Amino acid sequence: MSKESTAWTEYCKSLSPAIAGACARTTVSAGPTALVKALDTALEDWKFRHAFARGGWYRLGGVVDGSGERVSDNLETWLEQELAARDGDIDLLVDDYADQELYATRLVGQTHYLTACVGDAHEDFLLLEIEDLQEMRAHRLFVGEPGSLEELTDPRSGSEKLQPLDLPFYTFRRLQHIGALLQRMLVQKPEAAPIHRMFEDWTKSSAGQTSAYSNHWVIATREHLDRYQQPIIRAQPIATLAGEPPTFGAAATTRQLELHQALTQFDRGVGFPMAWYFHMLTSKAVPHWVAQAVIEDALDGYAYLPPRDLEVVRHWLHAPYTL
Template structure:
């Protein structure tokens, strides 16, 4: 990536008080209280929760059989232990045979908050990611009969029979070790990030086309992008050891997305009615199109049928929206 920009430096400075707000706010209070706490530290910024995504975990630490903490980093502990034995996994298993050492996991949810910067562009907003983490008991690292062949198999094994292991209810896999807590993950100016991402490749990424479609369609002037979308970010190193960022829009929908009320083969007035109903349910015009790009609620046949209706002289979309649909049909993309 390029050298830090003015926005990236500003986000770095803003992060410190947000970290403090996360530290002093109990999870039981909820994300709305966290947002208010952040506003005490940063009164010029108004963060609101847009989306919460859960169901993920990461590896935690290592605990002794008595609950004493051996390490906060399971992967590092296991890697060091294996290095001490010159990579001999069999020797590592032999040395710890019968050990009561237990792994832990951090189960989590990610809360996405947004705050407008005041410049008015669709991506001119700060996105704050805060993790809600809880450490839980996980598998015995050296359970009897376990024969992991790799480091990954050792540290990320699943235990399906804690009762058979004789563990007390308070130490069975998935049982919390301590109360959940908030942890700052990342603060990003989305527009600045997307601009930086354009330097990674000569071709625009799908997220750039998505934002361009948003601005070109009726959705852009109707509502703020950050009211309806969070941007999930992933990073990896390419073969030149350069950091590559991938961005995916995630609909800020609580629960299941609305169902699209038309079957394949529908056209004309019936299709138009289904489009309007879906847009109203989601809350902005052209919602059906953006749902088509990012999920399964709306199938690709809908775009084909809309363009076919227009070609037959029955055009119920504004010209700007029809243009976006036709461009997608000419050069489709999706996430």
């Protein structure tokens, strides 16, 4: 990894305390605007903007009793310890706690993505992830004859009536320099990943000539160990478009003027040129046959895309990828 990439990684780490403090001082009820203002005060060098929020997820929490008193902050660890104390006998564990009113909790929340441009390249931006979380009382433990730890921790019955235990709160999750992230990925695996190719295509196309990548996309990342215990980074672009992409209004036989009109209408609905191409790669809102049809039209003398965009599409046809 280059010195510049390493420096950005360390710099992002150095900002963590200031970001965590801004989160602690801001109430979720005040909304993302208040969060951005708190960050502006804490991080004077950069101006973050709220780009996107994604919710509908939860993670396991702890254990509380019937009156809401906390038994443990970590449900999985507590259950594993209690099971180990009984030599792995889950039936004995269930019997010992059958008469106690204990509940699992969940942290229900959403992730807020905020961006700040720090240079001229499209990958030269900071991506800040802040979660707003609320701990909820979920299912009652040790009822219904659970036969495994999985059934105890997260039965997924769909019938749990979640009850809030406290007010929602902001918590800092991660700050990354995207250029440094892309370099880290190339160190792990020299072959370019789809996300590298997307940035290359954005830079070469009319999209990159018109707008910054971070105006329209954020990147969800996760890291895991492969079978050799080596870290592997996965990077998935997420469109910051409000709602779903517009419907692409063309059939597979559509060509020339009608196809051009369909592409233009889609691009206008999303808000940048070549939106149809990038959503073909990411959201499947546009079918793959469109790329072939665009090149066939150009070969027939009906070239409605600029040469730079035709080259991007042509290269994709020779070496396709999706995200």
